[in-house]
Amino acid sequence: MRVTYFDNNATTAVSPEVLAAMLPYFGDMYGNPSSMYTFGGQVAGAVENAREQVANLLGADPSEILFTSSGSESDNTAFWSALQSQPDKKHIVTTRVEHPAVLNVCKYWERQGYRVTYLGVDNLGKLDPEEFKNALEDTTALASVMFANNEVGNIYPIQQLAEIAKERGVLFHTDAVQAVGKTPIDLTHLSVDMLSLSGHKIHAPKGIGALYIRKGTKFRSFIRGGHQEKGRRAGTENVPYIVGLGMAAKLSGDFMQHERVDVALLRDELEKGLLNKIPDSRVNGDIDNRLPNTSNISFKNVEGEAILLMLDRLGIAASSGSACTSGSLEPSHVLRAMGVPFNYAHGSIRLSLSRYTTREEINYVIENFPSVIETLRKISPFKN
Numbered sequence: 116m117r118v119t120y121f122d123n124n125a126t127t128a129v130s131p132e133v134l135a136a137m138l139p140y141f142g143d144m145y146g147n148p149s150s151m152y153t154f155g156g157q158v159a160g161a162v163e164n165a166r167e168q169v170a171n172l173l174g175a176d177p178s179e180i181l182f183t184s185s186g187s188e189s190d191n192t193a194f195w196s197a198l199q200s201q202p203d204k205k206h207i208v209t210t211r212v213e214h215p216a217v218l219n220v221c222k223y224w225e226r227q228g229y230r231v232t233y234l235g236v237d238n239l240g241k242l243d244p245e246e247f248k249n250a251l252e253d254t255t256a257l258a259s260v261m262f263a264n265n266e267v268g269n270i271y272p273i274q275q276l277a278e279i280a281k282e283r284g285v286l287f288h289t290d291a292v293q294a295v296g297k298t299p300i301d302l303t304h305l306s307v308d309m310l311s312l313s314g315h316k317i318h319a320p321k322g323i324g325a326l327y328i329r330k331g332t333k334f335r336s337f338i339r340g341g342h343q344e345k346g347r348r349a350g351t352e353n354v355p356y357i358v359g360l361g362m363a364a365k366l367s368g369d370f371m372q373h374e375r376v377d378v379a380l381l382r383d384e385l386e387k388g389l390l391n392k393i394p395d396s397r398v399n400g401d402i403d404n405r406l407p408n409t410s411n412i413s414f415k416n417v418e419g420e421a422i423l424l425m426l427d428r429l430g431i432a433a434s435s436g437s438a439c440t441s442g443s444l445e446p447s448h449v450l451r452a453m454g455v456p457f458n459y460a461h462g463s464i465r466l467s468l469s470r471y472t473t474r475e476e477i478n479y480v481i482e483n484f485p486s487v488i489e490t491l492r493k494i495s496p497f498k499n
């Protein structure tokens with residue numbers, strides 16, 4: 116059965132151009148980029164070219180790009196560096212709707228004696244900049260707010276928050292894993308000190324990411340050892356994947372307008388079709404300020420896990436707002452923070468598109484999704 120893929124916020128297909136760029140570094144060009152000889156120097160040049168490609172996408176200087184293994188490592192590195200470089204400050208500010216890659220890091224540091232302030236959101240998932248401002252203290256070592264939410268797609272006022280943090284002398288980090296490649300980011304005009312990204316969200320392979328570190332920001336290495344990455348991250352560089360990330364960054368810039376316009380139109384067409392055909396359904400999040408590829412829809416009185424199982428039988432890959440993979444029937448922490456009603460939150464489905472999504476796939480989902488909800492409501496234990 117052909118897969119109709121609508122889970123691009125979880126991971127994306129590696130683009131053909133990215134794969135083609137990577138292949139030589141699995142074969143003939145296998146040298147160590149740290150070597151003194153020409154054979155290794157050629158490989159080092161490819162790494163630096165990729166660094167420049169990532170920097171260009173972000174409006175950064177190549178020297179500000181540190182390659183990592185993932186967005187999670189980038190987040191961990193940002194926290195480690197900020198806290199280790201300011202041992203006298205024991206306070207962190209973040210939000211209740213962050214990705215677990217940030218929330219679980221915060222829980223770890225709480226166990227180490229740090230205080231963490233978790234900011235709430237309104238029923239659209241929007242943050243209050245004034246609440247953020249009031250949460251900052253003289254002892255705040257780091258404020259970390261995601262650029263865009265992975266579940267509902269909300270884009271947060273990062274420039275405003277970063278400026279507030281800068282005025283208070285607080286380091287500001289943003290997890291931009293979902294935002295990079297989908298919405299313009301120009302760090303020339305953003306007062307962000309550190310920014311995390313992940314390759315497999317922009318059609319590069321899994322296992323490669325990057326951390327932007329603004330020039331002049333105090334930095335402490337998370338992984339120690341050799342002199343790689345100018346002493347900031349030890350370990351022989353993962354050259355094929357770095358090259359792949361570079362190409363993916365270049366392509367993301369090339370396709371940015373397509374993502375913002377054409378993909379958004381397909382997303383809106385999908386939402387309209389489902390909402391018109393399925394009663395008691397609602398879109399979650401700030402529909403006026405969100406990622407162009409993300410739709411989070413709740414269906415009253417059904418279980419998200421059951422929806423996913425039935426969609427899978429139809430070859431449709433999506434994700435649920437419920438924490439079903441952990442065996443929990445609790446709705447997602449994001450929807451709970453937004454105050455989505457219980458009987459809607461349980462039936463929450465995220466459909467996330469990419470530049471490879473077709474109108475044929477949109478039509479297939481619109482045609483088949485309603486029967487799934489109708490069937491499940493007939494057997495639902497919830498009162499209809």
